[in-house]
Amino acid sequence: MLLCYTAVMEIPLEKREQVNKYIVDKYTDVPEKVLEFERRAKSLPIPPHHIKPQFGKLLQVLVQAKGAKSILEIGTMWGYSTWWLYQSLAVDGKIVTLEKELKHYNLAKDFFSEMDMSRVDLRHCDALEELKKFQPEEFDFVFIDADKREYPGFFQLSKSLLKSGGMLVVDNVIFSSGWKGNTVADAVYDGRIKKAQELNSMLAESDDFIAVPIAIESGVMIATKK
Numbered sequence: 001m002l003l004c005y006t007a008v009m010e011i012p013l014e015k016r017e018q019v020n021k022y023i024v025d026k027y028t029d030v031p032e033k034v035l036e037f038e039r040r041a042k043s044l045p046i047p048p049h050h051i052k053p054q055f056g057k058l059l060q061v062l063v064q065a066k067g068a069k070s071i072l073e074i075g076t077m078w079g080y081s082t083w084w085l086y087q088s089l090a091v092d093g094k095i096v097t098l099e100k101e102l103k104h105y106n107l108a109k110d111f112f113s114e115m116d117m118s119r120v121d122l123r124h125c126d127a128l129e130e131l132k133k134f135q136p137e138e139f140d141f142v143f144i145d146a147d148k149r150e151y152p153g154f155f156q157l158s159k160s161l162l163k164s165g166g167m168l169v170v171d172n173v174i175f176s177s178g179w180k181g182n183t184v185a186d187a188v189y190d191g192r193i194k195k196a197q198e199l200n201s202m203l204a205e206s207d208d209f210i211a212v213p214i215a216i217e218s219g220v221m222i223a224t225k226k
C-alpha cells in the first residue's frame with residue numbers, strides 16, 4: 001500500500017522541468033548582481049558547470065541547520081556555490097574554498113570582491129595537496145564539487161577535517177552529463193562516475209558517517225559524521 005502511494009507521488013520525468021521551474025521561481029531569489037556575473041562568466045571560455053539555484057538553496061538550508069561556522073569547499077569555479085553557502089554562514093564564520101585553475105580562481109576573486117564576501121578565504125591550489133595542511137576537525141561543513149576522478153582522494157583527505165556532527169555534501173555522485181551507460185552499475189564516462197561510485201561505497205560502508213544520496217540534479221550525497 002505504502003509502495004503504491006510512493007509510486008503515485010513520484011514526479012514523472014517529463015514533468016521535472018516545470019517542477020524545477022516552479023521551485024526556482026518560488027524559492028530562489030538570486031540578486032541581479034549575481035545573475036549579471038553569471039552572464040559574464042558564461043560569455044567566457046570556461047566550462048558552464050555550476051550548481052543549479054535549487055541546489056544552492058538546499059546548501060543554504062543545510063548550512064543554516066548546522067549553524068556552520070567553518071566551511072570547506074573543494075571546487076570553486078567562479079564562486080556561485082560559495083555565494084549560496086555564504087548566505088547562511090555565521091557572522092563570525094569563514095569559508096575556505098579551493099580552486100586549481102588560475103582563470104577560475106581570478107574570476108572568483110573578482111566575484112567575491114564585487115559581492116563583499118570578506119569571510120571567504122579563496123586559495124589557488126590543488127586540493128589534493130592543500131587538504132593536507134588543515135587541522136583535524138577544523139570544519140563543520142564540507143562541500144565537494146571538483147574533479148570526479150579525485151573524489152575518493154578528496155574524501156579520504158577531508159573526512160578527518162570534519163568535526164563530529166559535521167556535514168558532508170558531494171555533487172554529481174550518481175551520473176554526469178557524459179553518462180553513456182544504461183544502468184547505474186555500467187556507467188562509463190572517462191572513469192569519472194566509477195570514481196564517484198567508489199566514494200559512494202566508502203560512505204555506504206563507513207562506520208563514521210550516516211549518508212544517503214538524493215536524486216536531484218546528477219545525484220547529491222548528504223552525509224553527517226557521527
Ligand SMILES: C[S@@+](CC[C@H](N)C(=O)[O-])C[C@H]1O[C@@H](n2cnc3c(N)ncnc32)[C@H](O)[C@@H]1O
Pocket residue numbers: 049050051074075076077078079080081082098099100101104125126127128145146147150
Ligand atoms: C564543477 S566546477 C565547481 C562549480 C562550483 N562548485 C559551483 O557550483 O559554483 C569544478 C571546479 O573544480 C576545480 N577543480 C578540479 N579539480 C581540482 C583540484 N584537484 N583542486 C582544486 N580545484 C579543482 C575545477 O577547476 C573547477 O573550477
